[in-house]
Amino acid sequence: MSDTEEPVVSKSKSHRKEKPWDTDDIDQWKIDPFKPEDNRAGAFTEESSFATLFPKYREKYLREVWSAVTKALDAHGIACTLDLVHGSMAVKTTRKTYDPYVILKARDMIKLMARGVAVNQAVKVLQDDTACDIIKIGNLVRNKERFVKRRQRIIGPDGSTLKAIELLTNCYVLVQGNTVSVMGPFKSLKEVRRIVLDCMKNIHPIYRIKELMIRRELAKDPKLATESWDRFLPQFRKHHLKTSEKTAKKNEKIAQKVEARNAAGLPTTVEEMARKEATKKKVYTPFPPAQLPRKIDLQLESGEYFLKQSEKEARESEKRKQKQAETTEKRRAERAEAFVAPVETAEPTVEEKRRHKKRAAMEIEMDGEEQEGAEKKKKRKSKKRDKDEDDS
Secondary structure, three states, X not given: OOOOOOOOOOHHHOOOOOOOOOOOOOOOOOOOOOOHHHOOOOOOOOOOEEEEEOOHHHHHHHHHHHHHHHHHHHOOOEEEEEEOXXXXXXXXXXXXXXXXXXXXXXXXXXXHHXXXXXXXXXXXXXXXXXXXXXXXXXXXXXXXXHHHHHHHHHHOHHHHHHHXXXXXXXXXXXXXXXXXXXXXXXXXXXXXXXXXXXXXXXXXXXXXXXXXXXXXXHHOOHHHOOOOOOOOOOOOOOOOOOHHHHHHHHHHHHHHHHHHHHHOOOOOOHHHHHHHHHHOOOOOOOOOXXXXXXXXXXXXXXXXXXXXXXXXXXXXXXXXXXXXXXXXXXXXXXXXXXOXXXXXXXXXXXXXXXXXXXXXXXXXXXXXXXXXXXXXXHHHHHHHHHHHHHXX
């Protein structure tokens, strides 16, 4: 029996063999361009085609740029047609087409153009390292106002949020109607889809943007390449408390209130405080609150409903002007406050000082005379009391 023991090989790796051609200097993620000489089978035996509809407002733009679209697709051997009668665009393979996948890229290009993407941007999808994704968001939120607010969150104030997403993911993002069109690398498309869908589920995009920024900084450190990054990433998920946890939290708050009252010299027990907290609860009523009047009802009451459109506009403009005048007057008053002179006390003159001294001296003399008169009166009373005692 030999002293050397054979290394234990995992069952999942028992059938793996060494690959002498797979060396470290090979880039596994590199995408080689597909050239005409790579298509050894020659021309395609069957024709492939795709068509898509476009909205009416895009017709004028498409007519202007269609020559550029034809030129871009001609380089890949793809024919394209613009049907203005039915409002559709179509692409199809020809005898010159050598790349079997380029027809799918051409389909994505006309889809993006139908969704509002400019032609110079949509042409980039024909490159091998660029893909596109059209995210449908129209049916994710039922309430129209809520949908508009959440869609606006993706764009952000002055497009700042959208710009941040584009810079962090190296993607082109266009929010249009009920869809979000995205162009970029495959990995980045997944990140943008996650941000958009989470935003429509009421998770603000800033959380995902912060996470992407942290990931970008962590990727620069080679020491963390083999470690988990979970401890660095922020956890934004809501934690739903159990009933026992809620009760414990409530009791803790009551105990803090009792301690504060006792420290302030107001002796209170936990039971009394709990009773007070219980009485604060609203009384349950099975009847719903009275229905608020509709906008039309208010217009009918005020008579605005029966006015002509021009009269309504005149009334609105009058209200606007009145509000503007009030605001202007208020701002003018605020600005004028800075120029109001403070109340100044005038220095007393020589005459006034002299009078003040005389008055003070006279008051002192009068106080002295009163005091002397009071003492004389006391002496007189005491003498009279002594005389009465002697007589008795």
